[in-house]
Amino acid sequence: MQVLTLVPVLALLLALAFIKLLKPKTARPNLPPGSFGWPVIGESLEFLRCQRGGHPEKFVRDRMSRYNSPIFKTSLLGERMAVLCGPAGNKFLFSNEGKKVALWWPSSVGKLMGRCLVSKAGDEARLDKKMLMSFFNPEALMRSVGVIDEFTKDHLRTQWEGKDRLEAYSTLKQHTFSLACRLFMSITDPQIVSRLxxxxxxxxxxxxxxxxxxxxxxxxxxxxxxxSIRKELRVLVKWRRTELERKTASPSQDIMSHLIANGDENGKLMPEAEIINNMLNLLFAGHDTSTSTLVLIIKYLSELPHVLEKVIAEQREIAASKARGELLQWGDLQKMRYSWNAILEVMRMTAPIYGSFREALVDFTYEGYTIPKGWKLHWSACSTHTDRNYHPRTLTFDESRFEGSGPAPYTYVPFGGGPRMCLGLEFARAELLVFFHNLVIGFHWSLVNPDEKIIYDPMPIPVKGLPIRLRPRD
Structure with a gap:
């Protein structure tokens, strides 16, 4: 009896096995070499450890060597990810924005930033960027250079003069954030700025x-x-909206007013929640990388007197061409070629961001490997900038790399590239050069801790705040 009852079961199993043999096999994708690491956390801990250790390029460089490949797979921040290395990887990701890939941020960024430019894609992102670009193009910045110069002079006069020592990082962070509040929102009230x-x-x-x-x-x-930031910004937006209605404020006076008063190409106004999210994003992006770069300029130039002397000579020549009390203008920044090359080399030596992320919109092939749709992608500025194949003597500070046509395309990417290139590039250039000019004209400085370590958290910061000794320059 038991044998009889087993016959139908065996017959069913044989039939299923036969069907499985006849069913065409789905080819497994040829994934890049690499490891997904531990369950759930993947290789995130090592990725973050390299950042905190001050060498974010190490995570990428070690795996490029281990797998002998310009692309590898990993698992970071809860996502399966492919890391595309070097200029070729940068070019592929930048040139395929909106086609094969789209901007992606870790879920922590999306949850904190909300719906704004960094979380949008396609036409929505293009329209938002077009609205913001009216305040970040050279024409608009020409009108802002004098404001930046006046603001910087006031900061140095009140926060630097008369001191023989200060902590550079916290002091500069206060300056860059206050300047962003002034330029982006016309906010100068010190209590509001301090709370934010x-x-x-x-x-x-x-x-x-x-x-x-x-x-x-x-x-x-x-x-x-x-x-808490959104609560503060909501009050400021409502206040500005009232000012615009009463015509006591101008739609063109700052970014916040522009976003409130102007619609997109179809005349549709941006929702208040998105205005607030975009302002949060701009205040974040508009001061943190600038702070890091200014601190790194102070650190590197204190160690390179031969470079600093050339910078001082260039800046003194520009200062001598100005009447007493006359502020810097756009044309003066164009004369700061050597100073800008030195800043570019600072950003090569220690990139202001370690890289960024994308998401695969479709299955695609790269270097013979399949990248499945939905996978996340990472490009690394740090590893590209320190690759001796593209930057000889990579550990040596050499500002002459940027003379003439400069580094080869996609080998130097501190501001990203393609449609998603940082829209604040020209603003950052103006802010950095104006501060640099006033700093070297007014002060001598030296490092209290010459060997102070720089870590990424997530931007490069000095672990002790970079205390410096000061004295006025004759």
Whole structure:
């Protein structure tokens, strides 16, 4: 009896096996070499450890060597990811924006930033960027150079003069954030600026990382700070809207007014929540990388007196051409060629961002390997900038790399590239050069801790705040 009952079961199993043999086999994708690491956390801990150790390029460089490949797979921040290395990888990702790939940020960024330019794609992102570009193009910045110069002179007069020592990082962070509030929102009230700055200090700690919304975690604290920032910005937006209605403010006076008063190509106004999110994003992007770069300029130039002397000579020549009390103008920045080359080399030696992320919109093939749709992609500025194949004597500071046509395309990418290139590039250039001019004209400085370590968190920062000794320059 038992044998009889087994016959139908065996027959069914044989039939299923036969069907499986006849079914065409689906080819497994030829994935890049690499490892997904530990369950859930993948290789995130080592990725973050390299950043905190001050060598984010090490994560990429070690795997390029291990797998002998310009592309490898990994798992970071809870996502399966392919890392495309070097200029070829940069070119592929930048030139395929909106075709094969789209901008992607870790879920922590999306949850904290909300719906804004960095979280949009396609036509929506293009329209937002077009609205913002009216304040970041050279024509608009020509009108802002004098404001930046006056603001910088006031900062140095009140925060630097008369001091024989200060902590450069925190002091510069205050300056760049206050300047962003002034230029982006016309906010000069020190109490408002201070409250926003305090919230941003907490907010930045959890922007890039694991989105663990649990009390005590960086993300939890960052989320609370973001809510506080939005509360402050909501009051400012309502206040500005009233000013615009009463015509006591101009739609063209700053970015916030422009976003409130102007619609897109179809005349549709931006929702208030998106205005607030975009302002949060701009305040974040508009001061943090600038702070890091200014600190690194101070650090590197203190160690390179031969470079600093050439910078001083160039800046003194420009200062001598100005009447007493006359502010810098756009044309003066164009004369700061050597100074700008020195800044570019600072950003090559220590990139202001370690890289960025994309998402595969379709299955595609790269270097003979299949990248499945939905996979995340990463490009690394740090590893490209320190690759001796593209930058000989990579550990040597050499500002002459940027003379003439400069580095080969896609080998130098501190501001990204393609349609997603940083829209604040020209603003950053003006801000950095104006500060650099006033700093070297007015002060001598030296490092208190010459061997102070720089880590990425997520931007490059000095672990002790870069304390410096000061004295006025004759």
């Amino acid at each position: 700055a305090d919230h941003f200090h907490v907010f930045l700690r959890g922007v890039v990382g694991l989105p663990l919304d649990v009390p005590g975690t960086s993300f939890y604290q960052s989320k609370k700070a973001a809510n």
